[in-house]
Amino acid sequence: MLTNLVKKSIYSVYSSKSLQAFDLNLGYIFHTEWLYHTATFDQLLAFCKNYTSLTRAKVICTIMTGVNPLVQAGMKKENCSAELFLERVNKLSHVATIGYHGHFWTNTHRFNEAAFAIHSNTFEPPLLQPQLGADLNWFQQNKVEHNGIYAAGWWFTNSYLLEQLLQANFTVDYSFSKAPYFYNAFSMKLMQEHNIKTGEAFFVRPKQSTKRMLCIQNLIGAHDSPFVLDFDRNLKKILDSKNVYGVLNAHDYDRSFTYTLKCIEHLLKDANAKFFGHTELVEFASMAQVKEILI
Numbered sequence: 001m002l003t004n005l006v007k008k009s010i011y012s013v014y015s016s017k018s019l020q021a022f023d024l025n026l027g028y029i030f031h032t033e034w035l036y037h038t039a040t041f042d043q044l045l046a047f048c049k050n051y052t053s054l055t056r057a058k059v060i061c062t063i064m065t066g067v068n069p070l071v072q073a074g075m076k077k078e079n080c081s082a083e084l085f086l087e088r089v090n091k092l093s094h095v096a097t098i099g100y101h102g103h104f105w106t107n108t109h110r111f112n113e114a115a116f117a118i119h120s121n122t123f124e125p126p127l128l129q130p131q132l133g134a135d136l137n138w139f140q141q142n143k144v145e146h147n148g149i150y151a152a153g154w155w156f157t158n159s160y161l162l163e164q165l166l167q168a169n170f171t172v173d174y175s176f177s178k179a180p181y182f183y184n185a186f187s188m189k190l191m192q193e194h195n196i197k198t199g200e201a202f203f204v205r206p207k208q209s210t211k212r213m214l215c216i217q218n219l220i221g222a223h224d225s226p227f228v229l230d231f232d233r234n235l236k237k238i239l240d241s242k243n244v245y246g247v248l249n250a251h252d253y254d255r256s257f258t259y260t261l262k263c264i265e266h267l268l269k270d271a272n273a274k275f276f277g278h279t280e281l282v283e284f285a286s287m288a289q290v291k292e293i294l295i
């Protein structure tokens with residue numbers, strides 16, 4: 001980790017416009033996990049509004065549902081009723097595009113222990129089904145529209161999950177990434193085998209299926225730093241082509257919204273970045289030559 005003093009010195013000679021060499025087409029996605037927490041929710045709501053006034057685009061908020069064990073524990077702790085939780089989701093849907101953020105366990109009663117979290121493929125795939133089913137029921141019963149959007153918890157994805165999501169009429173996935181902390185063995189292998197560049201969208205289609213999922217990549221996280229050039233430096237580490245199209249991701253609960261907005265202002269002003277909402281990102285992909293990968 002670089003210290004602030006070292007950063008100050010590096011950035012005094014670092015061009016603020018170096019990202020202009022790339023054509024940046026960006027969206028912004030939240031892994032929304034703390035809707036039960038009042039202060040976090042209020043900040044998130046304000047951020048979504050500020051983001052739209054800066055970029056004219058809408059944030060995507062993929063949410064963990066009210067029946068997820070981790071969320072239920074949080075609701076209990078924060079005294080947030082199911083009604084209040086739902087009221088917040090509905091409020092959020094006015095300023096953001098809602099999607100689904102899944103977190104699964106090999107034993108849902110032991111959700112507080114890392115050993116039971118599903119990150120990789122060392123489990124029996126059917127263990128997922130009841131948890132996914134419960135989440136999808138929650139959307140249906142509460143008339144919350146997930147807009148066919150999925151983003152993976154702990155970056156866990158595999159062909160079984162993608163098939164299940166397609167069967168449930170999901171159409172766009174934001175779970176693939178080339179950033180060092182944001183992939184699992186399945187997602188990275190798939191992208192490497194098919195020469196997918198950083199920020200290149202692609203379709204995946206299960207061999208027996210006529211349906212396919214548009215995969216829009218995560219680039220990097222929104223950094224939590226007063227130095228906007230931290231973002232440029234880290235993004236360039238993973239860029240391998242001029243055309244960059246994807247989303248920046250963040251949790252709702254662990255960042256400085258002020259720094260993030262400052263960084264977005266910098267990207268608009270110094271990098272000529274363009275920001276899009278979910279619908280525009282999907283339209284953008286439909287105009288390009290997008291590879292289809294059989295899974």
Ligand SMILES: [Zn+2]
Pocket residue numbers: 031033101103152153154
């Ligand atoms: Zn998550």
